[in-house]
Amino acid sequence: MTPPPSPLIGCAAERIAALTPENPHWIGDRKPGLLVVGAGMMGREHMRVTQLLGWAEVRGMVDPFKGSVDWALSDWRLLTDQPLKVYDDLREAIQDSAVDGIVISTPNHTHHNILQTVCASGKPILLEKPMATNLADAEQIVRLAEAYPSFIQLGMQYRYKAQYVDALYELQSQSALGAVKTIAMSEYRPPFLDKVDQWNKFNRNSGGTLVEKCCHYFDLINVVAQSRPKRVYASGGRAVNFLDFEWQGQSSDIDDHAMVIIDYDNGVRASFTLNMFCQELYEELVVVGERGRLVASEHASFHPDIRSSARLQVEVPQHAAYQAVPVGYPDPIESSGHYGATFFEHIAFNRQLAGQTVDAATPQQALWSLIVASAAQHSMQRRREVDVAAYCEEQGLGDFYAAG
Numbered sequence: 190m191t192p193p194p195s196p197l198i199g200c201a202a203e204r205i206a207a208l209t210p211e212n213p214h215w216i217g218d219r220k221p222g223l224l225v226v227g228a229g230m231m232g233r234e235h236m237r238v239t240q241l242l243g244w245a246e247v248r249g250m251v252d253p254f255k256g257s258v259d260w261a262l263s264d265w266r267l268l269t270d271q272p273l274k275v276y277d278d279l280r281e282a283i284q285d286s287a288v289d290g291i292v293i294s295t296p297n298h299t300h301h302n303i304l305q306t307v308c309a310s311g312k313p314i315l316l317e318k319p320m321a322t323n324l325a326d327a328e329q330i331v332r333l334a335e336a337y338p339s340f341i342q343l344g345m346q347y348r349y350k351a352q353y354v355d356a357l358y359e360l361q362s363q364s365a366l367g368a369v370k371t372i373a374m375s376e377y378r379p380p381f382l383d384k385v386d387q388w389n390k391f392n393r394n395s396g397g398t399l400v401e402k403c404c405h406y407f408d409l410i411n412v413v414a415q416s417r418p419k420r421v422y423a424s425g426g427r428a429v430n431f432l433d434f435e436w437q438g439q440s441s442d443i444d445d446h447a448m449v450i451i452d453y454d455n456g457v458r459a460s461f462t463l464n465m466f467c468q469e470l471y472e473e474l475v476v477v478g479e480r481g482r483l484v485a486s487e488h489a490s491f492h493p494d495i496r497s498s499a500r501l502q503v504e505v506p507q508h509a510a511y512q513a514v515p516v517g518y519p520d521p522i523e524s525s526g527h528y529g530a531t532f533f534e535h536i537a538f539n540r541q542l543a544g545q546t547v548d549a550a551t552p553q554q555a556l557w558s559l560i561v562a563s564a565a566q567h568s569m570q571r572r573r574e575v576d577v578a579a580y581c582e583e584q585g586l587g588d589f590y591a592a593g
């Protein structure tokens with residue numbers, strides 16, 4: 190069955206209850222040491238979350254851009270007075286014996302090359318999403334991971350947002366809806382934020398909007414569908430954002446809205462809607478099965494004075510959440526980044542360091558999310574449906590698809 194099923198480890202409340210202040214998985218007589226490669230917005234979030242969780246220690250970072258290093262150092266000083274090493278050379282950094290795990294949070298188009306260098310360490314890796322900007326590189330990463338002496342965890346941490354943890358718990362552990370029939374996911378949000386060198390305004394750097402941003406949602410849809418995507422049709426394009434945006438003489442070419450339909454081998458039908466010219470953030474997952482409907486939703490904002498809130502509704506007779514109930518994590522965890530999702534991603538990373546099986550995204554699952562995203566982008570360009578098996582064959586992924 191493809192994508193591989195996710196072993197689920199409890200609902201959000203159980204995960205909170207199971208939290209311990211100390212890492213139960215020390216390496217010898219010390220906490221695991223982490224190296225952060227790429228100290229931009231996400232690199233700083235990984236540092237902040239590592240400190241908040243307290244299970245591991247960030248030992249150092251590598252980033253060629255002084256502005257990012259300075260910003261990360263100043264954030265670090267607010268968190269702790271522990272030393273933080275700034276390495277000039279990635280090869281030297283990964284071999285440091287104080288480093289037990291490596292977080293790669295550089296722009297998407299650099300993942301593939303940086304990963305080749307980092308793999309010389311043989312150490313555990315947390316690689317940000319999307320794993321690569323094209324399917325050929327992504328497939329190589331899957332092969333590399335299969336032969337790698339340690340593990341490579343993928344940064345699809347939306348799985349750990351409280352409303353999706355609880356939704357997946359209801360759908361899979363509790364079978365609350367019976368067999369799932371339809372899945373409708375949507376994201377409404379403001380435009381892409383500023384990034385170092387504006388890398389995210391160009392498809393060649395990001396892999397395209399559906400790859401860059403929406404691999405999270407295709408991963409969630411795949412996990413709910415528990416089957417292999419068969420056909421994809423998408424319509425979308427550029428309507429409002431960055432239409433006149435130029436950077437170093439190049440015009441932005443990224444899409445800002447899309448509607449995608451996915452048929453799965455097992456008969457599940459799914460849709461995904463993206464709109465990136467809204468004021469606030471709203472995400473919704475609606476799943477309907479034989480016994481009823483589940484809705485997991487989140488209102489959020491980039492404005493610090495607007496509180497985020499998430500809800501879960503399970504419209505199944507006698508269910509405690511028949512009327513929507515609020516879900517979430519304690520405030521310090523929610524506010525540490527991505528509404529607590531990154532915090533639980535780090536718990537999973539620490540558990541994997543200790544050799545445990547976790548429900549974090551594997552390289553194979555990450556590739557399945559990119560297959561759907563790429564097929565959708567292909568469909569948008571061609572204005573017709575894409576047969577996923579034929580598309581994978583064309584892209585050199587015939588064996589991977591068939592093995593699925």
Ligand SMILES: NC(=O)c1ccc[n+]([C@@H]2O[C@H](COP(=O)([O-])OP(=O)(O)OC[C@H]3O[C@@H](n4cnc5c(N)ncnc54)[C@H](O)[C@@H]3O)[C@@H](O)[C@H]2O)c1
Pocket residue numbers: 226227228229230231232251252253254257294295296297299303317318319344345346384385386401527
């Ligand atoms: N998981 C999530 O929810 C999530 C959210 C946002 C971003 N991301 C991902 O995180 C990654 C980084 O995004 P960001 O928002 O932090 O971007 P950013 O532009 O804020 O930061 C990227 C940093 O990487 C540095 N960098 C570039 N090339 C490098 C290299 N060769 N070695 C070391 N550092 C290098 C840049 O100087 C910059 O400081 C991207 O892959 C992005 O898709 C994931």
